Amino acid sequence: SQTIHQWPATLVQPVGSPLSLECTVEGTSNPNLYWYRQAAGRGLQLLFYSVGIGQISSEVPQNLSASRPQDRQFILSSKKLLLSDSGFYLCAWRQLLNTEAFFGQGTRLTVV
Amino acid sequence: KQEVTQIPAALSVPEGENLVLNCSFTDSAIYNLQWFRQDPGKGLTSLLLIQSSQREQTSGRLNASLDKSSGRSTLYIAASQPGDSATYLCAVMNYGGSQGNLIFGKGTKLSVKP
Numbered sequence: 501s502q503t504i505h506q507w508p509a510t511l512v513q514p515v516g517s518p519l520s521l522e523c524t525v526e527g528t529s530n531p532n533l534y535w536y537r538q539a540a541g542r543g544l545q546l547l548f549y550s551v552g553i554g555q556i557s558s559e560v561p562q563n564l565s566a567s568r569p570q571d572r573q574f575i576l577s578s579k580k581l582l583l584s585d586s587g588f589y590l591c592a593w594r595q596l597l598n599t600e601a602f603f604g605q606g607t608r609l610t611v612v
Numbered sequence: 613k614q615e616v617t618q619i620p621a622a623l624s625v626p627e628g629e630n631l632v633l634n635c636s637f638t639d640s641a642i643y644n645l646q647w648f649r650q651d652p653g654k655g656l657t658s659l660l661l662i663q664s665s666q667r668e669q670t671s672g673r674l675n676a677s678l679d680k681s682s683g684r685s686t687l688y689i690a691a692s693q694p695g696d697s698a699t700y701l702c703a704v705m706n707y708g709g710s711q712g713n714l715i716f717g718k719g720t721k722l723s724v725k726p
Contacts, residue, residue, distance in 0.1 A: 506655070532712045543616075543716040544701075551711050559713070590655055597643060597705070597712050598663060603656035 502527035506591045506604030513611055519564075519578040521607050523591030526572065531593040533574040534601070535566055538588040547589075550574060586611045614639045614706050618717035625692055626725050633687040633720045635702035640680050643705040646714065647676050647687050650699045659687070659700075692724045 506523045513519060525531050535547040546559045548566035556566050563582050567575045574591060591604040615638045625631050635645070644663045648656040660669045660676040662685070668677040675688040685702055699721045703714035 534713070541718075543718045544703075544714075546713045549711055549713060557711070592656075592714075594712050600658050600661045601646060601703075601712070601714060602658055603648070605655040606653075608653065 502593075502602070504591060504593055504602055504604045506607060508607060509605065510608045511610070513581050513609065515583055515611055516580045519576070519581050519585070519609070521576040521589055521591075521609075523574040523576075523604055524572055525593045528593075528595060529571060531572065531595055532597075533568065534592040534594075535574065535576050536590045536592060536603075538590060538606075540587075544590065548576070581611045583611050585609065614642075614704060614715045616702060616704055616715050616717035618700075618702060618720050620720060621718065622721040622723070624723040624725065627692060627694060629692050629724075630688070630690050631692055631722070633689070633700050633702075633722070635685040635687070635717055637683045637685075637704050637715075639706060640683050641707045642680065643707055645676075645678055645685050645702060645704045647674075647685075648701040648703065650701060650719070652699075656701065689722075692722075694724050694726050697722055697724050 503526045533550045536544045538544045550556050550568045564578050589607045592601050594601040617636045619634050646661045647659040650656050662669045662678045673690040678685045699719040701719045703716045
């Protein structure tokens with residue numbers, strides 16, 4: 501069966517520090533991968549998606565970047581965090597467009 | 613631009629009651645609709661996926677319906693239990709959108725009282 505792992509679960513980082521959040525999927529190959537952010541009082545917002553290794557599409561201009569160095573690994577990064585980067589970050593995957601999307605357990609990021 | 617609305621924002625019911633959660637969307641050109649559950653501080657758990665060609669899906673005590681032409685979906689929960697307490701999110705995937713991106717509503721927070 502397929503599983504998705506996301507870490508760390510919580511993170512407190514000072515303003516201006518770098519960020520690296522990692523997501524891996526097991527039990528499948530060539531998944532579509534997604535990074536979402538969930539802010540308080542707002543719905544989930546798509547940040548990045550990837551349909552293959554090295555292929556990254558960004559949905560909103562921001563202080564973040566994403567990379568997919570391996571087929572089942574998706575990384576969310578920042579060189580210098582802002583206070584506004586605080587939020588709950590969720591990684592997701594689906595195999596095909598007409599199949600279920602599955603989410604990781606999320607990372608709570610607090611920038612102080 | 614697709615917009616997804618869930619009403620009510622919060623709902624409190626006694627244990628054992630049957631209940632319906634509502635989801636509406638403005639653009640009927642959807643590929644599919646998915647219902648999720650989110651416990652506090654946790655990720656999303658997929659409950660049901662309905663393709664645009666389907667009218668309903670069932671899983672255990674859950675039944676989700678889809679009326680694409682009117683832009684509505686409902687999630688029916690039978691014989692509610694305290695363990696059903698969570699936030700329920702619906703999300704749609706549009707034709708022609710970002711590769712498989714889901715557009716989410718803000719959710720309905722359900723509380724089932726023992």
